[in-house]
Amino acid sequence: MIQFNEYLKPKTIEEAYKLLITKNAEIVGGGAFLRLSNRKVDVAIDLFDANLDFVKENDNYIEIGSMVVISAFEENPILINLYNGFLKNVSETILSFQMRNIITIGGTLYPKYGFSDLITALLVLPTEIYLYKSGKFTLEEFLKTKLAHKDILEKIVIKKENLKTSFQYIRNSEYDFSILNVAVSKGEEVKIAVGARPGVALLAYKTMQFLNENGLNEETIIKASKMVSDEIPFSDDIKASKEYRKKVCEALVKRALLEVM
Ligand SMILES: Cc1cc2nc3c(=O)[nH]c(=O)nc-3n(C[C@H](O)[C@H](O)[C@H](O)COP(=O)(O)OP(=O)(O)OC[C@H]3O[C@@H](n4cnc5c(N)ncnc54)[C@H](O)[C@@H]3O)c2cc1C
Known part of the structure; x- marks a missing residue:
């Protein structure tokens, strides 16, 4: 578990920033993920009192x-x-x-x-x-x-915009991390994001352009779902292979696009 020598609760973000840049310090949000790391840090800067809960x-x-x-x-x-x-x-x-x-x-x-x-x-x-x-x-x-x-x-x-949205994901169990997640929004234009690839989420620009030029219908959705899984880079990790993620991506994007259509 992470270890701190000092625990400070600044009253403003200015004060927190000064501490952050002058000391071997780390910001604490909820601390849920931070506590899992195995490091020693001089100062914990808890933002709880810094008026950022609005x-x-x-x-x-x-x-x-x-x-x-x-x-x-x-x-x-x-x-x-x-x-x-x-x-x-x-x-x-x-x-x-x-x-x-x-x-x-x-x-x-x-x-x-x-x-x-x-x-x-x-x-x-x-x-x-x-x-x-x-x-x-x-x-x-x-x-x-x-x-x-x-x-x-x-x-x-x-x-605030007028958007239809869909979020899809696949996990091994309820409290596990996503093996892949997909979000889609549709307003004047369609946006498609793919995350847990396992890298951080990316927008699928080529596919978005294809859909924005050709519209959303069952035929373009099937084509677009395949395009996304070719466009977005995936990798292997302990949870799944690159190939598995590619297949799952196609299915999740199709589901999300049908939902917003
Ligand atoms: C067991 C476990 C399972 C999880 N499963 C999922 C999941 O399935 N899906 C999912 O989306 N997320 C999951 N998460 C991640 C979770 O949603 C949070 O993203 C994570 O806990 C960090 O939030 P926190 O407030 O606890 O941040 P902390 O642990 O306090 O901080 C995390 C990092 O952010 C920095 N930080 C915090 N606040 C700020 C700030 N305001 N400015 C600059 N830096 C800051 C800290 O210095 C630290 O480096 C999981 C987390 C845990 C612990």
């Missing part, structure tokens, strides 16, 4: 502070109905309610875990990431950017 609704978007726990998608009245409960449905697939009450948005997005279900889902929504020092990124830019220095995820912003 959900604010505006006409066109919703702001979610990094210390909001993912069970908020099941409990917060603003978040429950967002995209017809899409994020609620995704969150409910992750571990138990008790664990979802601990796991934070910041701890889920900042480390860019390949297995993440929420990252795949948020990638097909208009999602922006706000880092304290490095500023604003789209989620996709953030996933592709290697930051030059340590930073703190302050909040995410999800714009």
